[in-house]
Amino acid sequence: MLMLVSLVLANLASLGIQFVIPRLLVPEEYTRFAMMWASGQLAAAVLFEWLRIGVVRYSTSDSRDPRQLPEALGALYLGVLGVAVVLAVLLLVTGDAGGAIFTAGFILFYACAQGAFDGQQASLRASFRNVRFSITWMARSILSFILTLAAASTFSDGRFALAGLIISFLVASLFAGSCPRSLRWPARSSVIFLMKFGLFAAAAGMISFALPLAARYAMVHYAGGAESAGALLAVDIAQKILMALGTAINLVLLQPVIGRVNLDPVEGRRHMAGHLVNVVALFSAAMVVLLYANRVMVTYFVPPAFLDSYSKVSLLAVISVVLVCLKSYGLDALFAIGGKTVYSVATSALALILFVLGCVGLYATQSIGLVSILIALLLALTVGVILAAWLAASKLSMKLPWAKLSRIFLVTFVALAASYCLAVYAGPVVQMLGMVMIVLVILCGYRSLGVGGPKQWLGHS
Template structure:
């Protein structure tokens, strides 16, 4: 339950924080902030992501005691990378008088990436050891610091680079405050074992990193293209819709992944690869069962959110961009949290690069074709087309051929049908007054979809709930919750 609580807190505070920053900075400066933040995310993925992935795949409570060189190599690699990136930030800051605003934004992005990378590392360690309470504490500290530092900096300076740096510092301070609780006792080991661990991490993680960099460069390039063609204010409109949607789906997917992938790793360690893959298949059904209705619900309430919560300067633009971006954001979340784990559990991650390459090519061709007739909205549509193409390529690779993942199709079909029924039920409610439409869509959609899930035990969710809170259910019918403490 601690993981679920962390998800709820993180989702609500991230949404509130994004809207507050957008309101204070205004569209043009928020566009600069969003571009710089996208750059920080790209840097984080390029430099830290392979280590975070290695922590979630190769570190555990058992490894903590029996293979201490794994954690030692992770710590050293993180420290070296963080120091190098901090040095680069200082050099970029020194070049600000000569280069101007781009150097300042780049320096802030590099500094923010240090904080993001170290926070993600601590979160990955908590996840790998199934210490849900500690993970919740880490999330609460980070969000509290971010709310104070980022909003305060925005009010005081109205400077995009300063707000970015404040966001990075909030994550860095949270990681440092929780570091001792996640520390390992020093156990002697040979340097050769650390080198072996480094080679293992790179072979496993770098293909995933390459694919993720492509997926992050796509929106980064699209934002720059919109800014160049229509100005920073238009990039700000695009970025608010993209950021809120991405946070919604990535936070929901990450909350599931925090638990589900570690269960698959534990199954593979305990019972072999086939057991791990079977768990990954069950996990994929659960991810789809929660992401797809969330997407339909977000589409339904977007006009109400636009009227109630979105700052006045962004209204109208938010709905237009959100409707174009939702398909791609859902596709990206399904890749990250349902399809990528298929290849991660097998330690064969090269297909992720091919899928990312196809997605980037489709994004580029579609943007060139759609930008002239449809302007910035054509670029937003191109982003969704690119991500959908990548998902189809990766899904085809995972679910077909002799080595395909064995997944029963009952659950995905049931999810699609239940989501369709929910959408039909809430469609007439979109036209109500926004203050009525929002709660009505949430209540009716939740009742319809939740009722169908309960009646037909879609993705085993009813069995999981009963196993956790009610009468005993056989283990294979439900999901265990090792992070409930």
């Protein structure tokens, strides 16, 4: 229960930052903050995610294991962290404030702070110290909300806002107090084993995270900081909300599926197909609700300075993030359960390559713009999802539940039509109540067509 509370609080803090900070920063500074935050998260994933996965899996392994993996993990983590911190300090010292070198140092320092915190949390989770894990997570969430918004309000500078996030990670890391139980220079074989295990497991997630970031850089490069701020905000809000849903799916729905697959691989394939249905149903419903909110309530949570470019791309931003989540929390999760993560990496890499080629084509034909960049992203993601679905069916010997998926698409279409009618023709009071009406339409549609409902999503048959 405490872990669920910490999850909710962490997501509320992240969403709170996302909704409030555009009101504290001018568009150019928000763009600086958003790009540095997203870049720092990717840098943290590249540097530390493979090690974090290794900590979760092997930090409590048998001390008689000749590979001495816990000791090797501790040495590797501290080694990578130490080198990254030194490099970050050098970049900050040698670069001009506001220049590319200084910014790179700031991003790297954020990555180090997040990496240190995530590593300690992984160690707590692996050793089943769940109470301390949850309390530390909640403390970090509260600190990040207070310090980030206080820094943004006081200094009106995106770099100081990011500094608030960095401080929250550092303070929470000191509170976590989880350090390697012993250190030993790792044997070459241990390093190779951990790198093969961790890098391959983390690669798909890194690439999936890099794809929206590449779209952000393309939009900023084309339109500049002020004009692209609203478009970045549209992507950021959709990503925070939908990935919070994805995290909840992993905690509530995925673990029972893994257990059933381990017990009976043949029967487990049916549960894997059922998990895919649940993921598609939940993200489709979330997409409809978010699109409706973007249409009728956008003026309440998007400042006027951001509204123009936000409105232009909000539809494409939501659909693109939904596709990212369908692949990450649906198809990639199935590949991980089935031991076929190579297909997660391949399909994610293909989508990234297609997006880059699409942007090159747009630039060559002088057709590049905020909308066209997101269309290129949407098409690349669509190809990646379709290919991943085909590979899941063929390589995991899993029959895709086309009948239920088609019913989900039908309910989604009806709900979209209903939301459009409410947004265009209803009065303000009815529009506010429309959110509840749309949710009821979706739930009743799913239930009447045999797709499922809350009982199935909570793991009950």
